[in-house]
Amino acid sequence: MLLGRGVVPTATPVVGVDDLGLTRGHGCFDATRVRFAAGVADIDVLELHIARLHRSAAALGIPCPEPAAWHDLTQEACRVYAGDGEAMLKLVLTGGGETLPAGPVAYVTLTEIGEETFRQREGITVATLSRGVASDAYADAPWLLGGVKTIAYATKLAAKEEAHRRGADDALFVSTDGFALEAPTSAIVVRHGRELATTPTGATGVLASITIDRIAEAAPQEGYTLTHRLFTPADVRAADGAWFVSSVRGVAPIRRLDDVDLPTDTTGDDVVRRLAGF
């Protein structure tokens, strides 16, 4: 579903060789889950994802269509979507022409969520990988685009592939000073009793997770608190439970970190899923 053009088949070329999104990865995106039932689409917190997309676009200096335009694109895409069950909605904005005076390309896609994602909601194995940066590397360095959801995800894709080579489902990025940061496309949460903890954004370069925000908002109602603080992979292993959380896969319990099995935290699994809306 392409702004200014309407519905096109997924394979249709929509971006030219002069677009900075393609030539430089200069563009941004956001993604959330849609549940289809009897032809009705239930979209998870779309307004929060549109707001984050606007923040990403502002950080990149790309003019972003108004929220209403994204809502309209999304509604139209959901209307023509043929599938049932769960789908991933992506909102994408490219940087526009590098040498030609062409504007940004804005589009949304809907992709069916497959069995592998459902399996990972029951538990994942994780390999720790260096992110190559200290935990304060992004302080006062906005050009490093910490916390900006750009489409330049090549190293994130490569890290996932390295995790697969190591026999794991996903990767946990670790800073050069030894702290857990985030996964390529998820935030990390650990539980110690009634405290849930996640890594801070800002100087760490960690993306501000919408799922984390939802957990933080709902936690007090269940007698939990959510804390932002630094912790290590050893702390993850010593926690009552640990999860990767994200808007599409939802809550993925970490069952193994490198070569160490983690305890199955049934209480925590239930709580974190409920708080996250999964």
Next chain:
Amino acid sequence: MLLGRGVVPTATPVVGVDDLGLTRGHGCFDATRVRFAAGVADIDVLELHIARLHRSAAALGIPCPEPAAWHDLTQEACRVYAGDGEAMLKLVLTGGGETLPAGPVAYVTLTEIGEETFRQREGITVATLSRGVASDAYADAPWLLGGVKTIAYATKLAAKEEAHRRGADDALFVSTDGFALEAPTSAIVVRHGRELATTPTGATGVLASITIDRIAEAAPQEGYTLTHRLFTPADVRAADGAWFVSSVRGVAPIRRLDDVDLPTDTTGDDVVRRLAGF
């Protein structure tokens, strides 16, 4: 000039919303200079750029068309190119379909080199910017894609823009342990007498520069040596001369680094240009 399709206007959409090049910056490119005179194209060391593109593609796990296909695409693009003077030739390879069984998209583009590039060959001002990583961050971490010329250049573009905001033409990335690394799209060379020095590749994540290789090969004939070693911005200021070198812009003498004017090194300018083939 698109593999399997032929010549298309620059604005023509060629990549679909499912291509990993667009969705993840999972793709690679290379670029060199072409000089047109009386309808004849003189292409700088194309075979070396095709070889580096093959290395980038291998690091990303993307199947790359054979060198002959890239040579044919380039020849055809040069044949139909209407301009005269200098142009930038880009060879681009995307990652192909993320969910659809679509192969990589391979294409070349020719873009006229503008006045601003010619001006920068006479001298540039440079701002130092943190790269956020230590000088050994890429050792044993291939998933960080150090030295791989991916299309995921968003932070490089953002760094150039930050340099412009600071009133400089270009940026010099500095490691967290204080060493000069490279520019967003150039390598750095300094001169001390008959020694030219540049930063090492490998653990630094610095791209293996084809222009540096050309300088290294030609240097002994002029009584110079090229050394790969780490040095600091203070060392750059203390050198006889300093240059950013790259395949398209060529040799850009650094005339100012942050708020310090550098000496004009006429001898060095001549030598480095000659060694680099500019």
